[in-house]
Amino acid sequence: MISQYNIVSDYHQLSSEVAGIVSTQIKEHPLSKLCLPTGSTPLGMYEDLVMLELDWRLVITFNLDVYLMNVDHPESYQSYMKKNLFDSINIFPINCHFPFRPTSAFEDKIAGSMGIDLCILGIGTNGHIAFNEPGSSFKSRTRLVDLDEQTIQDNSRFFDSVDDVPKQAITMGLGTIMESKKIVLMANGKHKREILDEAMYGDVTEEIPASILQEHDNVIIFYCD
Numbered sequence: 001m002i003s004q005y006n007i008v009s010d011y012h013q014l015s016s017e018v019a020g021i022v023s024t025q026i027k028e029h030p031l032s033k034l035c036l037p038t039g040s041t042p043l044g045m046y047e048d049l050v051m052l053e054l055d056w057r058l059v060i061t062f063n064l065d066v067y068l069m070n071v072d073h074p075e076s077y078q079s080y081m082k083k084n085l086f087d088s089i090n091i092f093p094i095n096c097h098f099p100f101r102p103t104s105a106f107e108d109k110i111a112g113s114m115g116i117d118l119c120i121l122g123i124g125t126n127g128h129i130a131f132n133e134p135g136s137s138f139k140s141r142t143r144l145v146d147l148d149e150q151t152i153q154d155n156s157r158f159f160d161s162v163d164d165v166p167k168q169a170i171t172m173g174l175g176t177i178m179e180s181k182k183i184v185l186m187a188n189g190k191h192k193r194e195i196l197d198e199a200m201y202g203d204v205t206e207e208i209p210a211s212i213l214q215e216h217d218n219v220i221i222f223y224c225d
């Protein structure tokens with residue numbers, strides 16, 4: 001059962017609602033551990049978070065996924081996070097974690113920080129969350145994965161050509177994500193509506209990775225056309 005499925009009027013509201021949840025989390029629990037997404041959808045939320053001028057000094061972040069590529073490349077998710085958030089807030093770089101190998105050590109880092117308090121997710125047009133592509137085990141942990149052809153096509157807009165899109169990534173697993181205390185999923189655009197509804201109201205199946213969220217007891221969805 002999904003706790004809340006909110007359809008909001010526009011992208012501005014989508015961004016500010018989710019930024020508001022992050023802000024409340026940090027103000028109420030300055031030592032929060034957050035799990036953060038990349039992609040187009042969260043850009044407005046990050047802009048809002050920068051403007052809110054929160055105190056990030058005690059916050060620890062874990063990113064959901066990274067491409068297997070040079071971290072200094074402008075399209076790496078490490079570069080994305082620096083550009084869109086980390087360089088504009090007072091977080092300590094040592095507290096910003098990205099999936100790495102050995103992946104068991106990344107899992108140990110999350111466990112050692114006592115787990116994720118708030119996880120912000122997007123959803124892919126194929127129903128993926130992070131880079132857990134269709135067919136991923138619901139029990140999966142952080143691991144190296146091959147990207148789905150659909151994901152490579154969807155993400156080619158960020159690169160000069162589809163051939164430049166990395167073919168592999170390291171992603172947090174579905175089992176890892178599901179251990180977060182609270183999850184917020186944001187989806188922007190009509191092209192996401194059908195898969196979102198299928199994931200939230202259809203069968204819980206590994207063919208639609210996001211459908212596992214139906215089994216979490218604290219999930220909030222925000223969608224706008």
Ligand code: PGA
Pocket residue numbers: 038039040041042121122123124125128129130
């Ligand atoms: P997008 O990606 O925000 O760029 O649409 C979302 C996702 O693939 O999880």
